[in-house]
Amino acid sequence: MTDARALQAHLDQQRHAFAAEPFPSAATRRDRLARLARMTRQHRDKIIQAIHQDIGHRAEAETRLAEIAPLLMAIRHARRHLKRWMASRRAAVPWRLLPGRARIHRQPLGVVGIIAPANYPWGLALLPAVDALAAGNRVMLKPSEQTPTTSALLAQLAERYFATDELSVVTGDTATAQAFAALPFDHLLFTGSPRVGREVARAAAEHLTPVTLELGGKAPAIVAEDADLAHAARRIAFGKWLNAGRTCIAPDPVLVDAARLPAFIEAIRAVVKGFYPAGTASDDYSAVPGEGARQRLEGMLAEARDHGCRVIELGERQAFSHGAKLPPTLVIDPTANLAIMQEEVFGPWLPVIGVRDFDAALARVAAGPSPLALYAFTDDPARRRQLLEQTRSGGVVFNDTLWHGVVPALPFGGIGESGMGAYHGETGFLRFSHPRSVFLQARHNAVGLIDPPWRRWWLRLLGL
Template identity: 40%
Template sequence: MNMPIQAQTALPLSQILINQRAHYLADPSPAYEARIEHLKSLKKAILSHQEELINALNEDYGNRSVDDSMISDIMPCINNINYSIKHLKKWMKPSRRHAGLLLAPASIKVQYQPLGVVGIIVPWNFPVMLSVGPLITALAAGNRAMIKLSEFTPETNKILIAMLASIFDQNHVTCIEGEADIAAEFSSLPFDHLLFTGSTTVGRHVMRSAAQNLTPVTLELGGKSPVIVADDIDMDTAVERMIYGKCLNAGQICVAPDYVLVPKEKLNDFVQAYKRKFTKMYGQVSNNKDYGSIINQRQFERVMQVLEDAKAKGASVMSANDEAINIEHQKVPTQIITGATDDMLLLQDEIFGPLLPVIPYDNLQEAISYINQRPRPLALYLMSFDKNTQQTVMNHTHSGGVCINETVFHVAADDAPFGGVGPSGMGHYHGKEGFLTFSHAKTILKRGKYFNTGKLIHPPYGGWLQNQLMKFFLR
């Protein structure tokens, strides 16, 4: 029987973890059939609650596009579940390895064992996908989960809590709400694995806290993801390929294009092409439900501070559709910014909003150097159909992921890992890599009843046969 929703946070966090771990130890390796049933139940629940989730997201944001929520929060979860169901049996199968002559006769296999209890810390920008997505992978790997929801999405949280409580006992999956103090306490719990999605700054605190328990972490952070517009591509095509990634959720996405590097002589062409395309896609954004709001006053003020800092230090700013910023509804058309310099906040921290610095460069090597002189980003985007340019950029830059002639959609690839590198994160999830992240790969060596060659190297040492074996394996 499911616990009432109120009981989701009635116990101390440490006690919830103790209870979940006890129940895990009572069933430490859930059968394939049980895992599939969990995934199917979760899929059914998401589909039956999708309208409520979308409405709640709209309430939390003040305005959030129904289609943005469907495409970026609901649909990825369903696709992830379908993909996991299709491949789970193959993932769970132990993999046979070669013992080699030194260990023969013996068999070696690697068994993928659930870790136990997984902690998931959820940000506010995609509260459904970034809570349910990791949960899907954790369940597929046979784990239990505690989920710390964002305090900035209370309406969405209500639906998520009710939805998950209708499927899972709190000793299997439970949701936690609370401010920063609860988040800090949550990250200090001795989970068997902790997955955090959020800013690099907070990620450092999470990793430091987890280190006290030697809790392994997956950090999905962010950073300043660049777009390189190469000189071979038509500017209208380049903008068409990248603009959706910048405008999705009003730029409040960790893999949103943060800044654009454009050939110096084509800077104005890019600006005009962006303005044309933006106006065609969204028109006036104030009353356009397809274009989202900044989620809350705090984030709106942060974005405005970055914008005003750039203006005060000499940058030029123009609205992508010549429309003023709607302060009442916190709706900001893309603000195209030229003349940005390194002393501006704009180029120092991840923007996470609808501001777009456009930076000119003289040649491709200069663009690559600009990127490499900065922390490695979560994503890198290249607009070029030239194969040599593509290969040069791939070989000489580091980033968590890459799109060539597209933006953000690599996140939706179920059959590929997603994660950062360096300051943009560590570890992967999604698909098989997610299953491996939430599993322990346990090596098992097995010998039979006869022909135990291991005793050939037992003491006393120095025998003739041992010496011959040493010579054989050290040749």
């Protein structure tokens, strides 16, 4: 479906359906969410196999943990709280307008477009759809062309469980994605790289389409002087090498006080050995798909070596027909000008940097672009408060990694270079709703007293 006219016709069909039902009932919205959950549960094995095939190797547990479970939790959360989210809210009225009443009516936007990434091709395609459907919208979804098997399965199942004017999936190449981004949606959500995000925003601006951009970038992890190194190493390793580092909120880089740097490296070695006893041959360690991604990562690592960085590989490389297993690798003290520090790694390389102390780490984070996630390992309440007050980020996790992204009630989104706007839970419901102002004038009121001709003494009496 690369033809722009065909895409526009599809959008028109959804707009027509929305116009016929501009405010779906709670029962209708719950039914749509229930079908989304049923579609995922009943075909879980097919989904797992399709993602495995697209990536080259993905542990079944990773797909269940990172894609299936968060989606089902989000659906349950939305269905449970939907009635409260939909209810109009009372708004305060200035005394001069009493006894008039004011309310905020949460109105669906219309048709929401979603452009999904390749790293979590099921979860990151459908998590925004949960919020958009809960808010009463119609949804058009463009999954990644880099995961053709999963995208085809998603299109096939969506057609079986939904009418095309409720939720539809548009498959195709980069040209299709570009045409999709240029459609006049009522809202467009994109998850991916900052470079492509800028292109999407430019295309959407042509129609003044509001956008939500989830762009990733660096996600620093600070290991404070009071942190338990073994615990910090274990949680950082989990967050970093889940999906072989192809997670937009994976820790990157680690900032640890220089005196404890050797001990942290040894702690990471021990954790990786425990997580993956067979190294990259372990079924629990995922592949990095695509020759282009592998070449980018290898070039990044080669540059770091050429500039004298200490590189510690914790496993062997394994090649596949359309990807490779690249080992967990530490890059010690890379300088700021290297690609590994300028770009989101989005792979299994982990920069580890020795800093003077916690204050120096905070200053380094505050001086850089605002990250999508920020991690800190400390039990000191004063340090936690200092971090929250002196830095900006999309989200913060203390003494762990990643988990803020799977709590349905927490908003998820970036700030500055890491994106704009947030979704998940009620925040997502509001993202895909219009807060419509409603004022109801009482039959008997005093507003007529301020009609012209205006008398100065009366205006003074009213404090105007």
